[in-house]
Structure formats: C-alpha cells, structure tokens
Amino acid sequence: MIVFISIYISVIFYHSLKPLPLGLSMEGEVHYSNHVQFLKDTTYKDKNGKRVLKQEILTSILKQIEEANKFIVIDMFLFNKDSDKDQVYPNMTETVVHALIKKKQDYPAISIIFITDRVNTAYSSYPSKELTKMKENGIEVIMTNLHVLRDSNPLYSGIWRMFFQWFGEKGNGQLPNLLANSAPKVNIWSYLDLLNVKANHRKVVITEKAALISSGNIHDASGYHSNTAFLIKGNIVGDALKSENSVSNFSKDIDFPTYKEKQEVYSDLQVQLLTEGKIAKHVLSSIKATKKGDIIWIGMLYLADRKIVDALKQAASSDVMIHIILDPNQNSFGNKKAGLPNIPVAAELVNATPANLQIKWYNTGKEQYHTKMMFIEGKQGDTIISGSANYTRRNLADLNLETNVKIIGAKEAKVMKDIKSYFEKLWNNQGAEYTKDYHKEDSVPVFRYILYRLQRLFWFTTY
Incomplete structure (x- = not known):
C-alpha cells in the first residue's frame, strides 16, 4: 500500500508540474497593425420578445478561406454536427467543410491544415465524418495529443495514467452519448479518458493574409451562441503560425507553412x-x-x-x-x-x-x-x-x-x-x-x- 501511494503521489506531482511542450505558453512579439477588425455574433431578444441571431464571424472565416492563396491553418475545439435530436441549429460545420474541400480542389497546391480536439470523436469512440471527408480530399487533419499536457484533474488522472490508459480500445461504443444523443454511442474507455478534463480549446483561423482569433467554435450546436473575434493583418500571422506549429510538433509531425515577416509601419494599434x-x-x-x-x-x-x-x-x-x-x-x-x-x-x-x-x-x-x-x-x-x-x-x-x-x-x-x-x-x-x-x-x-x-x-x- 505504501508503494502504491508513493507511486500515485509521484505520478500526480509529475504530471501536474512537468515541463510544457516547446512553444506553449507563448508571449508573442508586440507588432503594429493598421488592420484590426472587430467581429461579433449576437443572439438577443428584441422588443417584441423574438429571439434574433446576427452572425459576422462565420462570414469572415468563409471569406478568409476564399481569399487564401498559400495556406490555411485552422485550430478549432468543437467541429461537428452532433446535437440532441429534438434541436435544430445553423449548418456551420458542413458549410466550412464544403468551403475547405472546394478550396483544395480548386487550388491543389495550397496547404490546408486542420487541428482539432478529440472531443469530436468522443475520445476515439467513433470516426468524425467531417474530418474523414476532409482527409479524403487532401486536407491534413491533426488530432491534438492531449496526454502530453499537464493534468487538470490530478486526483483522477493519476489513477488513469497508472491503470486505465493501458486498456483503452477505439470504437465499439455501447453507452449513450452524453455529449449529443444524435451522435454514435461511446465506449467506457472514452468516458474514462474524458474525465481527465483536457482540451485544445483554441479557436483560430490563419492564412497568409490574416489571423482570426475568436471565442466561437465552428460547431452546429454552438450556432446561436454570442461570440466575439478579431481579424488582424500583419506580422502577428507569423506568431500565430509558430504557436500552431508547436501543437503539430507534439501531435503529428508534418511540414508546416511559414510566414515571411514584412516591414512594419508604425500604427496606433x-x-x-x-x-x-x-x-x-x-x-x-x-x-x-x-x-x-x-x-x-x-x-x-x-x-x-x-x-x-x-x-x-x-x-x-x-x-x-x-x-x-x-x-x-x-x-x-x-x-x-x-x-x-x-x-x-x-x-x-x-x-x-x-x-x-x-x-x-x-x-x-x-x-x-x-x-x-x-x-x-x-x-x-x-x-x-x-x-x-x-x-x-x-x-x-x-x-x-x-x-x-x-x-x-x-x-x-x-x-x-x-x-x-x-x-x-x-x-x-x-x-x-x-x-x-x-x-x-x-x-x-x-x-x-x-x-x-x-x-x-x-x-x-x-x-
């Protein structure tokens, strides 16, 4: 028992305090930019009591995709169509999938990289139809390796790392999907993995022309949420690429696009x-x-x-x-x-x-x-x-x-x-x-x- 407790405590302390993967916790350079655009999605109740949705962020993302010539890098936490069966939401996910595939078909040389979180496969219980479709059309999909991150739920994660992680299997779900009842069933090992409570929670869209940094997911069930985003042109694009490259480095080794910095003109921003x-x-x-x-x-x-x-x-x-x-x-x-x-x-x-x-x-x-x-x-x-x-x-x-x-x-x-x-x-x-x-x-x-x-x-x- 003493040996078990000692190992358990050691696992907890190490995985709570271990060094972060290179490139995380980034403090980028201070850049000047004359092009900073505020975008918002707002759902509200008008004076007649009717709920109204006004969206700007998705429109901006689609325009970024359309105007890109060299590369598109997207890092998005939630990216799926799953929801409860009695609910109807905007068709955001499929719209972006279609735009990315069309871009790749029209411009085969363009580099498109899509980084996301394992929540979209219920932690490997089933494949994502959206991500699979993008892979089949030449888009590089990266599933973030969450296990290299520090543990946010250490009392549980210590047990998971010592025992449960060695026995998990993909697919063959038999349990109800608590994330969305329209999605496929989930296996017990995925639920045990979910309890580690880890996430790549970023919402970023980067092209050679601009970086969009958002609070909103490209996710149907999030389609009515009120969100904000900033579309920024200039050398901050290079920092955003470096930040995403660091996620790629510990998740999937691929060639990553680069950005050549330009001479900055002084700006009030x-x-x-x-x-x-x-x-x-x-x-x-x-x-x-x-x-x-x-x-x-x-x-x-x-x-x-x-x-x-x-x-x-x-x-x-x-x-x-x-x-x-x-x-x-x-x-x-x-x-x-x-x-x-x-x-x-x-x-x-x-x-x-x-x-x-x-x-x-x-x-x-x-x-x-x-x-x-x-x-x-x-x-x-x-x-x-x-x-x-x-x-x-x-x-x-x-x-x-x-x-x-x-x-x-x-x-x-x-x-x-x-x-x-x-x-x-x-x-x-x-x-x-x-x-x-x-x-x-x-x-x-x-x-x-x-x-x-x-x-x-x-x-x-x-x-």
Whole structure:
C-alpha cells in the first residue's frame, strides 16, 4: 500500500508540474497593425420578445478561406454536427467543410491544415465524418495529443495514467452519448479518458493574409451562441503560425507553412499573441495597472479564477469602475446547468464592492453568452484582451490550449470605439433586451454552493 501511494503521489506531482511542450505558453512579439477588425455574433431578444441571431464571424472565416492563396491553418475545439435530436441549429460545420474541400480542389497546391480536439470523436469512440471527408480530399487533419499536457484533474488522472490508459480500445461504443444523443454511442474507455478534463480549446483561423482569433467554435450546436473575434493583418500571422506549429510538433509531425515577416509601419494599434498561462499574466497585470477613473468592461462565459477575482476586488476598492456581463450558466446546448461558477462568484464580487463593481446577466435563451473579453478604458489609451480563454484555472494555468490577442491603442482607433459601443449597447439594452440586472436573490441553493466549493478544492470540474 505504501508503494502504491508513493507511486500515485509521484505520478500526480509529475504530471501536474512537468515541463510544457516547446512553444506553449507563448508571449508573442508586440507588432503594429493598421488592420484590426472587430467581429461579433449576437443572439438577443428584441422588443417584441423574438429571439434574433446576427452572425459576422462565420462570414469572415468563409471569406478568409476564399481569399487564401498559400495556406490555411485552422485550430478549432468543437467541429461537428452532433446535437440532441429534438434541436435544430445553423449548418456551420458542413458549410466550412464544403468551403475547405472546394478550396483544395480548386487550388491543389495550397496547404490546408486542420487541428482539432478529440472531443469530436468522443475520445476515439467513433470516426468524425467531417474530418474523414476532409482527409479524403487532401486536407491534413491533426488530432491534438492531449496526454502530453499537464493534468487538470490530478486526483483522477493519476489513477488513469497508472491503470486505465493501458486498456483503452477505439470504437465499439455501447453507452449513450452524453455529449449529443444524435451522435454514435461511446465506449467506457472514452468516458474514462474524458474525465481527465483536457482540451485544445483554441479557436483560430490563419492564412497568409490574416489571423482570426475568436471565442466561437465552428460547431452546429454552438450556432446561436454570442461570440466575439478579431481579424488582424500583419506580422502577428507569423506568431500565430509558430504557436500552431508547436501543437503539430507534439501531435503529428508534418511540414508546416511559414510566414515571411514584412516591414512594419508604425500604427496606433499594437497587437500581441498570447497563449495559455501568458494570457493570465497579461490579464492580471492589466487589471492591476488600472487607476482611479479607469473603466474595466468584461464579457465572460466563465469567471472563477481566484487571482482575477481578487484583482477585480482590489481594483474596485481603488475607485476603478467595473462592468461585468456574465452568462448565467443555466444552459448548455439546450440542457439545463446548475449556475456554476458564475452565480456564486457574482455574489462574492457584488457583496465585496457594490458601489464600483456592477454585474449584469446576459439574457440567454437556450444559447450561451460565449464571449471571453476584457476591455479597459484608461487615461492614456485602451486595452483589449480577447480570444478563447475563460477566466478559470483550466483556461489560464497552462492546462488547456488557449489563444488570445492583446490589443493596445488610442481611444480614437475604430476598433476601440467599436468595442466600447458593443459593451454600452449590451449594458444599456439599446434597441433590444440584451442583459438583465443582477439581483441579490440571484444565488444558488446551499448544496450547489457546497458543490462549487468542493470543485474548487479538488479541481474536479470542467471550468
């Protein structure tokens, strides 16, 4: 027993603290760009109570694909058509599959690489029809090797690494698919793998002309989610390629496209690629640098990271005005959720600094407010940090793979005006019922709060 416990503890510590694969937790160079475009997908309830969907991100992705000449690299967490049978969603996945295949057929010399997560095959329980079709048409598909990443659920993963990983087999699923009942059945080994709670959570589209860094997946069941993205031209494309090449290097050894940097012209906008733990570094430093009179806007699916929560409290106590729009965490692909982590975190923040820190809930239906963005209005200029990363331990502590962009610029810059207009429109419900006020009674039952505390303690959670 002593030997087993010693080995178990050793496995836990090693796989929680082991060196990251080369190229992860990247802090890219600061580049100048005159071409930064803000894109948004917004689902909302109009004044007549009808839900309305306005999409810009998919349209931009299709245009990127159409205009590419040399290469297309896509890294996308969710990429499938699976859903519950009684639900209907936009046909996003097949639209992109068709566009990529057509591009490859029309321009056989173009390099197209598609990087994704094993969740799209229910962790090897069945093949993805979409990915298989792309492979058959000459598109390079890379399934991310998640096992080289640090363990985010170490108490379980220690057991999995010692025992379960050696016995798994692909296919032959006999169990219901909890991810989507229209998808094929799942085998027990896939569920055991899923409990490691690991993900390549990035949402990036790169061509030789621009990099799109998004909070949104190309995924039918995510088709009604509200998301944001930034399309950026310039040398940040090279950093985005290097970041994706690092995933390829530990997942599948292939020839990867390169980008030749161009002479940069000074611009009022500075852009910087951030991945994994470097996102947390810049979010925290940006919050801590705020001063009295500055304004912080946050739009977020999940807010739970303790360092960020504490930094927001401190900023509010220093007379920084903070406006936070949160998803109520009550729906996920049409299924009910328990309101965790946002409801207890919101209560904590409001109770700590009610005067300077204000929270609103996004007025969701069966979709999610899937945005992950912070915008700081400072005296000397404004800062945006946005991308795939929620403000949680899994997303910020070098566990999940994540990609964000940091944009710094003058208040007069168009992108800064666009972001300010976006947040003010949602906050003030200009023309529609985008958000709902926070009320003291917005709380979770005691047993759910205890569950939230236990999840924080043992890290057995998806956020």
